[in-house]
Amino acid sequence: MKKTVLFGTLAVAGLTAAAASAATLDDVKARGHLNCGVVTGLAGFGAPDANGVWVGFDVDVCRAVAAAIFGDKNAVEFVPTTGETRFTALSSGEIDLLARNTTWTMSRDTDLKFDFIGVNYYDGQGFLIPKSLGVTSAKDLDGATVCIQTGTTTELNLADFFRSNNISYQPVAVQTNAEGQQQYLAGACDVYTTDASGLAATRATFENPEEHVLLPEIISKEPLGPLVRHGDNEWGDIAMWTLNALVAAEELGVTSANIGEMSAAPTSNPEVNRLLGTEGDLGAMMGLSADWAKNAIMAGGNYGEIFERNIGENTPIGLARGLNAQWTDGGLLYSPPFR
């Protein structure tokens, strides 16, 4: 009896799987909230605080997309995912959007059948060493013991870097960032390597941060971005243009402080007007309301505000904008025009 039900469910599931995954926006609207996959806990990028409220750089992307759709930044349910479960959760439809410091690579885009909707943080792999070692360049690290998280792209990057520079190293495998931190502090390895943003956050927690330095070499490109399933371009567009709206808002000087004033009546800048929906109707092209971008920006501010609040120089993590500055300031952030 139970088995028949199960098999029946499976058969129906197989039939409906293809059809139902087509219109994510309709599903999300019918459900009344967005399911957003996030990290289980990464300083600055996503974690629940003491009251269970999710905060972080990636989390704010989720909130912006939810606000663009529903006009309510809290219409989102956060699904904590691990490195192993994140892709399955997305492709099986458990989550609609994955914003979990995931590196954009070709195989993930093609083979795993996802669409990266942009880059919200340009990262790269760096090295953290004690000042007392007196090393100033990663090329001097011949024979060093290196703490490295297993099963990540950082492990492969490290092997590539040392091989291309013809120097050797001794890997010390760690599972998580916290473990790497402990091993490094306990002296189990000379060098700790992971994404530079993670190293900065790690260093900030040390008792004497000034005794440790980040080496100048960045040995890999780690463009971290949110992603959606392949095959639903309308949904991908919504996520992509929400992210673009946050970036464009910073470029155009739209902040959470002045957005009320700027969206009340058309301003002298037509691009701002189109973005905020006071001129034209860009939102309708995606099936959203005219003030979609305004809602997205009001959720947590523009890109710059989100950055400063979560990981910027005034937070304990203290990351400089670097590559993540606007293209007008020498960074890589460049939103296509809103037209």
Added chain:
Amino acid sequence: MSDTHAQTVAYVREGMLEQQAPPTKEAGAIRWLRENLFPTWLNAIMTLVAIYVIWYLLSGLLPWIISPTWFSGSLSECREILTGAGQSTHQACWGVIRDRWDQLVFGFYPQELYWRPVLALVVLLAGLAPILFGRFPKWFLGFSMASPFIIFLLLWGGPIWFPVMVALGFVLGAVAFRSAVRFNQIVGVLAAILVPILFWLFLAEPIADALTSVLPIGLESISSKQFGGFLLSIVIGVAAIVLSLPLGIMLALGRASDLFIVTKLSVGFIEIIRGVPLIVWLFTASLLLNYFLPPGTNFDLTLRVIIMVTLFSAAYIAEVVRGGLAAVPKGQYEGADSLGLSYWQSMQLIVLPQALKISIPGIVNTFIGLFKDTTLVLFIGLLDPLGLTSTIRASTDWNGIYWELYVFIGLMFFIACFSMGRYSLHLEKKLQREHR
């Protein structure tokens, strides 16, 4: 007394000697030390070495543990407190336990509703009491049977009618069994299984919905995603323990049965479930099932985990109970048969009570393992206490905290598992019949 002899025989002692204290070597603490710690030279040396090792460990641990940081609000504040007190900063920072206590215990359960899990725990303990300790009035057993539904209602909330309908299904099953068993044993069992299932499938939901619209009583609904910390561990652990025991016993009986299909199915189930690591089953529950279920179906992840953990532990229980069944002498089975008892009667009255008594240490051992295995859910993104450690570390206040959380979580698990072990010893003593 000795007056007579005193005059007649000179060498007979007059009166008794006063009783004297034993020599200091043979009394009190010194005797205990001599007997237990320093009986021979070799043992004396071993004792001294052991004392040194214990002292060495404690002298390292205690200064770390005894740290005046309970009221600190962040790791840097901890360091300030310790530096201010002129102590080394290599000491525990216990503030994290105080700051995140609620989260470690209740996860993301709404703060104003904490009384519900607490009350659920009280109901659980009260409901278990007659089963664990016996000698309770009969009406109390009724409360025990109702307690799972009360606990469900308290934890997840929602309209009261849903658990009521589930309970009603069981009542209907019992009624169906009573009325059908008069015709035939097998018909009775079939009725007891089919009637509730049909009721739950077709009638329960409409009735519950109708009743909800007429009489909307209930508690605020809480989704499983808000469960976390020890609440999650205990919910998964207790549910799996309670459900896996009957299932395991049925599987053990099935494996020992003479019926071909029943035996093979039981053996297949047990071996397949037992032959694969639990973490694989958890990944199956969290990842693979998603592909088979239609998109948008909300098959609660916690429920999936409970089902998987239950099946896993049932396979182990089945093997433990099978050992118990095999240890019951054959004469007991034959005696039951010769009394003309049916299969179920002989199992219920003669074989199982003996087999289960023998299996108690093994069963409790499995349960202790199961309870600790609940921490594996961290790998599928559920925030149990271990999963919360990374979450807590992700806040800038506590990034860098490591051992404090693990020590605390380990202690909590130790308390739970140690109590289970003690209870098993108590039960074994109580049920001991052979050597009185």
